[in-house]
Amino acid sequence: MTGDAVNYAGRLRLGVNIDHVATVRNARGGAYPDPLRAARMAEAAGADGITAHLREDRRHISDADIDGLMQVLSVPLNFEMAATDEMQKIALRHRPHAVCIVPEKREEKTTEGGLEVAREENKLAHFIAPLRDAGCRVSIFIAADRRQIEAAHRIGAQVIELHTGAYCDAHAEGRLDERDAELERLRDMSAFAHALGLEVHAGHGLTYDTVAPVAAFPEVMELNIGHFIIGEAIFRGITPAIVEMRRLMDEARA
Ligand code: PXP
DSSP states (O other): OOGGGSOOSSSOEEEEEOHHHHHHHHHHTSSOSOHHHHHHHHHHHTOSEEEEEOOTTOSSSOHHHHHHHHHHOSSOEEEEEOSOHHHHHHHHHHOOSEEEEOOOOTTOSSOOSOOOTGGGHHHHHHHHHHHHHTTOEEEEEEOSOHHHHHHHHHHTOSEEEEEOHHHHHHHHTTOHHHHHHHHHHHHHHHHHHHHHTOEEEEESSOOTTTHHHHHTOTTEEEEEEOHHHHHHHHHHOHHHHHHHHHHHHHHHHO
């Protein structure tokens, strides 16, 4: 499904990130548990899209997973990748619905910060142009920072995804003043980006405890959530884990 095939009207979308099904699979080097099976179950449970991050070191999602997802999904694939030539070639071969450009460091456990767009404007503008031309919606994963949002707009991205990690970490560690300040920043920057004409997504670290205030921002059109949902699936199963996230999002939005 390419960029134009999705109806953008309607409810807040939930993209389920299945990277960590692959993390568990890779712990034993075999084929189980299968991320494609998780993706199909997520679709059936109400996910509006599937997100998968093909990292340079292939620590979780593999090239074969991306091939399989492109074949089996009936909801859009949000293909997360670093801005490298190798990944650009892979994205152009598959032409997924969306390509989300993220910063990537080998030594990090997860995507730690947002992309530094303002410093790399020219390079990124050239990098994303062929992806846009191929029909992919290009999303840039950035901190809730006015300078980065303006730069993402200037380079021609259609979408920004705001990094919610600092907000979620502050919540988890009981730094409540900081949490509230991060939330305020996310709220302000969602409105700012929307006013520029960018579609606004958000994600990273969201849980049942932190999702509602972000889901309530009227400008946010999609949340991408992975680690918590896959973790919660251990205890209650993937379908109930997603149904509950969906319920919290819908309730917050209403
Ligand atoms: N959005 C982006 C751009 C990400 O890199 C990630 C993590 O891979 C997520 C959303 C999902 O974050 P989490 O797994 O913490 O829910």
